[in-house]
Amino acid sequence: MPENTCSGLSSDEARQRLAQYGPNAVIEEKPKNWLLFLHKFWAPVPWMLEGTLILEAILGRWPEAIIITLLLIFNGVLGFSQERKAQSALELLKERLRIQARACRDGQWQSIPAADLVPGDLVHVRVGDMVPADLHLSDGGILVDQSALTGESMPVERAAGDSLYSASVVRRGEASGEVTATGAKSYFGKTAELVRGAGAKSHLEELVLSIVRYLVMMDVILVAAILIYAAASHVPLAEILPFALILLVASVPVALPATFTLATAISSLHLVHRGVLVTRLAAVEEAAAMSDLCSDKTGTLTQNRLSLSQAKGWPGVEETELLKMAAIASDSATQDPIDLAVLRASVAQTPHLPDRQQFVPFDPATKRSEGVFMQDGASWRALKGSPQIIAKLCGNTDWEQATTDLAAGGARVLAVAAGPDGQPRFFGLLALADPIRPDAAQVVQQLQELGVQVRMVTGDSPQTAKNVATALGIMGSVCDGKALAEDCGVYAGVFPADKFHLVQGLQKKGRIVGMTGDGVNDAPALKQAEMGVAVESATDVAKAAASLVLTAPGLQGVLDAVVTGRRVYQRMLTYTLNKIVKVFQVALFLSLGFLLFRSFVVTPLLVLLLLFANDFVTMSLAEDNVRPSPKPDRWDIHTLVFSSLVVAFAWLIYIFAVYGVGRSLGLPLASVQTLDFLGLVFSGLANVFLVRERGHLWASVPGRFLLWASLADILVVGGLAAMGWLMAPLPMPIIVGLLLATMVYTLILDQIKVPLLRRLTSA
Known part of the structure; x- marks a missing residue:
C-alpha cells in the first residue's frame, strides 16, 4: 500500500484540468426518440404511400386517404416500438457500478469516481482493479491482463517506467503511476472512437428497394397504357385518375416492411430466452x-483462464511430486493467474500439502516464487519460475529442448525445483495454456x-x-x-x-x-x-x-441466431413471393380488365378491402412452421421476380375465368365485381399455402396462427358478400363453389410450382 501522504494534484488543479480535458469517459451520442420515429417514414415504401396519400387528399378521396394514413402509422409504430424495446434491454445490460479510483489529491490518498480523473493525477492500482486511465508507472510491479484491449491471452508484467492502458485488469501486485490520458484520448477511448465511423448497410433495405423498383416499373407501364387508352377512348381524366391511384396503392408492398419487422421482432424475443x-x-x-x-x-x-495443459516430470520424479512442489511455491492469496492454475491442477492429486513456513511471491527481478517447508527433519525450498532461471540454480543443462517442445503448442512454460536450502533439484516443467x-x-x-x-x-x-x-x-x-x-x-x-x-x-x-x-x-x-x-x-x-x-x-x-435467422428468411421468402405474385395478379387484372372490358372489374373500395383481407392476414407468416436452410441464404431478386411472374400468370388465368363465369351466369356488374373480389381473396390465401413450401404444399403443417387467420378471413369476406355489406350480395352456393374451385386449382398449380420454387432455395 502507498504511504498515507503523497505528492499529487490539489483539488483546484484537478477542477481546472477537468474543465480543460473533460470527464474520463467515452461519451456516447444517443439520437432523440422523435427523430428515430420520424426515420421510419423515410424509406422507399413510405415514400410511395406518402405520395399516394397526397394525391388522394388533393382529389378529396378521404376514406382512401385515411386508410393509407393508418397503414403508414401502423408500420412506423411497429418498427419503432420493437427497436426501442431492444435498445432499452441493452441499456439495462450496460448498467454497472461506478468505478472508483485511488488518487492522490491534496497530499492524501482518496477514493474518487474514475470519471473525475485528469492527466497528471497520481493513481495507485492493486490486485483486482480495473485500470481507470492510461498510466505511466513510477513505482511498483504488477501483472496485468490486457486481453480486452490487445487480444493477448497471457497476462504481461509491468514495472516502473512502463505504460499501463485503461480497462486492463491487475492480476498481481501493486503499483503507482501518473495519468497520461483520459476519456477519448486514452487507448480505450481511441479504440471506442473508431466505432463511430463503422457500420454496414442493411441488406434488408436493399432487398425492399429492389422489390419496390420492380413493382414500380410494372405499375408505371400499366398506368401509362391505361392513360393512353383513356385518351384514345375519350374517357374523362376525373374518372381514370382515381383508378390509376388505386392501381398504385394495390402495387405498393404496404405490409412488407411491417411484416419483416414483425418476423424479426418475434424471433428476437425467442432468442432472448436462449441468451x-x-x-x-x-x-x-x-x-x-x-x-x-x-x-x-x-x-x-x-x-481466457490459464490452466495446466501438460506436466513433464524429470527422470525419477512422479507427476504427483512435481505438482506438489509447484503448489508449495504457489499461493491463492496473490490472485496470480499462474498460481491459481497450478493450485487447481494440484488439488486433485495432492490434496494435503505440508505446512509451509514461508512464502515468497513471484518477483519480476528474480523471475521465481518460493515456498519453504520441512521434509525429513530438514528445511526444504520449493521453487517455481522461468525455466532458464530455475535450470541455472539447479545446474541443469538439458532443459531447453523440452521447454521448446512444450512452448511449440503456444503454452507458457514454467520450471519447478525443490530440495534442501542451497541444494535444489530440477523436478520438471509445467505447460500452462488458455483452455x-x-x-x-x-x-x-x-x-x-x-x-x-x-x-x-x-x-x-x-x-x-x-x-x-x-x-x-x-x-x-x-x-x-x-x-x-x-x-x-x-x-x-x-x-x-x-x-x-x-x-x-x-x-x-x-x-x-x-x-x-x-x-x-x-x-x-x-x-x-x-x-x-x-x-x-x-x-x-x-x-x-x-x-x-x-x-x-x-x-x-x-x-x-443463424438457425433462427434462416427460419425468418424462409418465412419472409414465402411472404415476399406471395406479395409479388398478388401484386402482379391484381395489377394486371385491374388494368387488363379495364382495357379489355372498358369497365372496372373490381371497385376501388374493394381493392382497399383486399389489402386488409390478404396483406395483414399473411403477416401471420411471421410465426409459420418452417425448416431452416442448410446453407447461407441470399436473396436472388431476378429469380424471385421471374418465379413470381410464372405463378402470377397462372392465377391471372384463374381470376379471368372467375370473371367469365360471373358473366356467363348473367350476374349484374356489381355482383361480378363482388365475385372477382372473393376470387382475389381466396386465391391470395391459397397462394400463401402454395408458396410456403418449396416442395408440395402438404410437406409440412402450417403454423396455427396462419390456419386460424385464414379461416377467419374466409368467414369474414364470405359473410360480407352473403350479407351484401360494402359490396353487392352473392348467393351462398356461389361463394362455396368458388372456394372449392380455388382449392382444386391450387392443387393443380402445386405440380407446376415445385420445380420452379426449388431454384430459390437450397432447402
Whole structure:
C-alpha cells in the first residue's frame, strides 16, 4: 500500500484540468426518440404511400386517404416500438457500478469516481482493479491482463517506467503511476472512437428497394397504357385518375416492411430466452445470409483462464511430486493467474500439502516464487519460475529442448525445483495454456456444416493460433496480421485496426460477415460487420457496437441466431413471393380488365378491402412452421421476380375465368365485381399455402396462427358478400363453389410450382 501522504494534484488543479480535458469517459451520442420515429417514414415504401396519400387528399378521396394514413402509422409504430424495446434491454445490460479510483489529491490518498480523473493525477492500482486511465508507472510491479484491449491471452508484467492502458485488469501486485490520458484520448477511448465511423448497410433495405423498383416499373407501364387508352377512348381524366391511384396503392408492398419487422421482432424475443439479445433487428436477417464468421480467440473460443495443459516430470520424479512442489511455491492469496492454475491442477492429486513456513511471491527481478517447508527433519525450498532461471540454480543443462517442445503448442512454460536450502533439484516443467471453451469445437463444426466459414482472429502468435485452430477443427491456412487480404482460416498477430479492415476486405469480396468478440479492440469490427456478436464477458463498448449480445456463456447463441435467422428468411421468402405474385395478379387484372372490358372489374373500395383481407392476414407468416436452410441464404431478386411472374400468370388465368363465369351466369356488374373480389381473396390465401413450401404444399403443417387467420378471413369476406355489406350480395352456393374451385386449382398449380420454387432455395 502507498504511504498515507503523497505528492499529487490539489483539488483546484484537478477542477481546472477537468474543465480543460473533460470527464474520463467515452461519451456516447444517443439520437432523440422523435427523430428515430420520424426515420421510419423515410424509406422507399413510405415514400410511395406518402405520395399516394397526397394525391388522394388533393382529389378529396378521404376514406382512401385515411386508410393509407393508418397503414403508414401502423408500420412506423411497429418498427419503432420493437427497436426501442431492444435498445432499452441493452441499456439495462450496460448498467454497472461506478468505478472508483485511488488518487492522490491534496497530499492524501482518496477514493474518487474514475470519471473525475485528469492527466497528471497520481493513481495507485492493486490486485483486482480495473485500470481507470492510461498510466505511466513510477513505482511498483504488477501483472496485468490486457486481453480486452490487445487480444493477448497471457497476462504481461509491468514495472516502473512502463505504460499501463485503461480497462486492463491487475492480476498481481501493486503499483503507482501518473495519468497520461483520459476519456477519448486514452487507448480505450481511441479504440471506442473508431466505432463511430463503422457500420454496414442493411441488406434488408436493399432487398425492399429492389422489390419496390420492380413493382414500380410494372405499375408505371400499366398506368401509362391505361392513360393512353383513356385518351384514345375519350374517357374523362376525373374518372381514370382515381383508378390509376388505386392501381398504385394495390402495387405498393404496404405490409412488407411491417411484416419483416414483425418476423424479426418475434424471433428476437425467442432468442432472448436462449441468451441472445438482439440490438438491431436487421441482424436476424443478416444471420441467415452470414457466409463468414470472424471469431476472436481469447475469451470467445477459449476461456481466457490459464490452466495446466501438460506436466513433464524429470527422470525419477512422479507427476504427483512435481505438482506438489509447484503448489508449495504457489499461493491463492496473490490472485496470480499462474498460481491459481497450478493450485487447481494440484488439488486433485495432492490434496494435503505440508505446512509451509514461508512464502515468497513471484518477483519480476528474480523471475521465481518460493515456498519453504520441512521434509525429513530438514528445511526444504520449493521453487517455481522461468525455466532458464530455475535450470541455472539447479545446474541443469538439458532443459531447453523440452521447454521448446512444450512452448511449440503456444503454452507458457514454467520450471519447478525443490530440495534442501542451497541444494535444489530440477523436478520438471509445467505447460500452462488458455483452455478452449467446452462448446466451442461443436459450435464451430455445426456452423461449418451450415455453410459458414469460421475464421479465427487473434493477437497471439501463429503457433499458438494454429494449435487452437487445429483443436477446434477450423479449416484454412494460418496467416499473420500482414496478410489480411489473403483467404485464411486463421489470422494471428492481429491488432485492433486490423480486425476492422479484415471485415471490410471480406465485405468488398461480397461476403456477409459476422464477428464475435469481447474486448474494446473488437468494437469497430463488431459494428462494421453485418452481424457483430458481443460474447457474454464483453466490455460495454463491445456490447454497444454489436448487433447481437450473448448473455449466456459459450457460443451456442451464435448458432441459435443463424438457425433462427434462416427460419425468418424462409418465412419472409414465402411472404415476399406471395406479395409479388398478388401484386402482379391484381395489377394486371385491374388494368387488363379495364382495357379489355372498358369497365372496372373490381371497385376501388374493394381493392382497399383486399389489402386488409390478404396483406395483414399473411403477416401471420411471421410465426409459420418452417425448416431452416442448410446453407447461407441470399436473396436472388431476378429469380424471385421471374418465379413470381410464372405463378402470377397462372392465377391471372384463374381470376379471368372467375370473371367469365360471373358473366356467363348473367350476374349484374356489381355482383361480378363482388365475385372477382372473393376470387382475389381466396386465391391470395391459397397462394400463401402454395408458396410456403418449396416442395408440395402438404410437406409440412402450417403454423396455427396462419390456419386460424385464414379461416377467419374466409368467414369474414364470405359473410360480407352473403350479407351484401360494402359490396353487392352473392348467393351462398356461389361463394362455396368458388372456394372449392380455388382449392382444386391450387392443387393443380402445386405440380407446376415445385420445380420452379426449388431454384430459390437450397432447402
